[in-house]
Amino acid sequence: MAARSLSIVHTAMYDAWAAFDATALGTRYRGNLRRPATEHTAQNKSAAISFAAYAALLDQFPAQKALFDARMSALGLNPAQARHDAGTPEDIGTIAALSVxxxxxxxGANQLGDLSPSGLPYADYTGYAPQNPAMLVLQPTPLAAIPAPGRWQPLTFRDASGVLVTPGFAAACWPRVAPFALRTANQYRPGPPAAVGSAEYAEQARYLLEVQLALTERQKAMTEYWAGGTTGELPASYWCQFAQFVSARDGHCDDEDVKLFFALANATFDAGIAAWDAKVHYDSERPITALRYLMNGEQIQGYGPAGPAEGLRIIDGAAWMPYQAASFPTPPFADHVSGHSTFSAASAEVLRRFTGSDAFNHAVTVKAGSMRYEPGLPSNDVTLHWSTFSDAADEAGISRIYGGIHFVNADSAGRSLGRQVGALAFDRARQYWTGVA
Structure with missing residues (x-):
């Protein structure tokens, strides 16, 4: 949903900008909003972009109107100036946004809730139902509670407020969302996850167990950072932040930024659709289900139901926990493929193509004692540095293996899927701004 919102806002901004460019075509009106060349000024472009962003953001986040109003005021702009019936930059920006x-x-995203019986925004309307009953994470899971090994299983756990919750499969309808550049959600669908009973199925579980036993503080810091750290960031917004760094590094003007964020936001949007197509199609179990199934009754070293806060200890495999907060043990959707891997690989592909280089040279610091999974860690500041966009994307993917919430195959398949989607979305976006779409 976050990637979709970013796509809507940046597409609206791009369409408004395109009206003040000699060549670019808008995604909705194409060249029909184009203004005379004498109006193609930086000031007019800026005003049109801002009014487009304002209208799109109001639709996506209506409760934050006061924040958006304050930002417009700080820019010296008045939302009431948009009349929708004249050719001013204010009007062009608003018209472009309202069309998007x-x-x-x-x-197909069901933003308005009109497709589902519940009437709730983004609620599923496909009739998806899990083949396994909910797993009570707080206690060992008996084999009888996993009647369909290999298939996704909802989890029941206490959230950060102490309330017992059982989230359903988030965004089960997402393969039905109309994409930006993809012809269909399954255009690049990867192969299946390991089959239950196969050697690969058992090996991937053992490997994940061993990885968690050997985690370093640096790997733990990577895991928390890419999971959102203390701010709850999502992959698409992380990569938009990275693009802001690139913009400042390379001295972009509005013309360059509008194109970059248009391509990037739509690549992450399509990456979400492609990843969720695989997730829904394969309906594959998360590691917490597979390990509790395979190692049921076996004494192993790992994290118990309280999660990393209590450290590694000898437990029944039926109680195994990933390296995640006990209040959110695993995101509520299937394993195959990794969303982080898909979003990040798609984003890296766009940034690489837009800048003409894989060079990134960016870093963030995880402060000593700032981690939530194991309070007090890391012992010292940990700096995560990425020489290339590819390095950052790869780290995002492997962090989910360190965190015990994805298998290796889900990561590698997601990376491949993301690169294909990113290349396609970038080419489509470039067709628009070069006027050949």
Whole structure:
């Protein structure tokens, strides 16, 4: 959903900008909003972009209107100036955004809740139902509670407020969302996960167990950082932050930024659709189900139901926990493929193609004692540095293996899927701004 919102906002901004460019085509009106060359000024572009962003953000996050109003005021702009019936930059930006928004209200995401019986925004309307009953994470899981090994299983756990929750499969309808560049959600669908009973199935579980036993503080810091750290960031927004770094590094003007973020946001949007196509199609179990099934009754070293906070100890395999907070042990959707891997590989592909180089040279620091999974860690500041965009994408993917919430195959398949989606989305975006779409 976050990737979709970013796509809507940046597409609206791009369409508004395109009206003040001599060549670019908008995604909705194509060249029909184009203004005379004498109006193609930086000031007009900036105003149109801002009004487009304002209208799109209001649709996506209506409760934050006061924040958006304050930002417009700080820019010296008045939202009331948009009349929708004149050719001012204010009007062009608003018209462009409203067209994008109108289409997205019927793109299959169920933003308005009109497709589902519950009427809730983004609620599933496909009739998806898990083949396993919910697993009570707080206690060992008997084999009888996993009647369909290999298939996704909902989890029951206490959230950060102490409430017992059982999240359903998030965004089960996402393969039905209309994409930006993909022809279909399954255009690049990867092969299946390891089959239950196969040697690969058992080996991937043993490997994950061994990885967690050998985690270093640096790997633990990677795991928390890419999981959102203390801010709860999601992959698509992380990569937009990285693009902001690139913009400052390379001295972008509005023209360059509008194109970069248009391509990047739509690549992450399509990456989400492609990843969720695989997740829903294969309906594959997460490691917590596989390890509790395979190692049921076996004495192993690992994290128990309380999670990393209590450290590694000897437990029954039926109680195994990933390296995640006990209040959110695993995201509520299938393993195959990794969303982090897909989003990140797609983003890296766009940034590499847009800048003409894989060079990134960016770093973030995880402060000593700032981790939530194991309070007090890391012992010292940990700096995560990425020489290339590819390095950052690879680290995002492997962090989910360190965290025990994805198998290796889900990561590698996600990386491959993301690269294909990113290349396709970038080419499509470039067709728009070069006027050949």
């Amino acid at each position: 928004v109108a289409d997205c209200h019927h793109d």
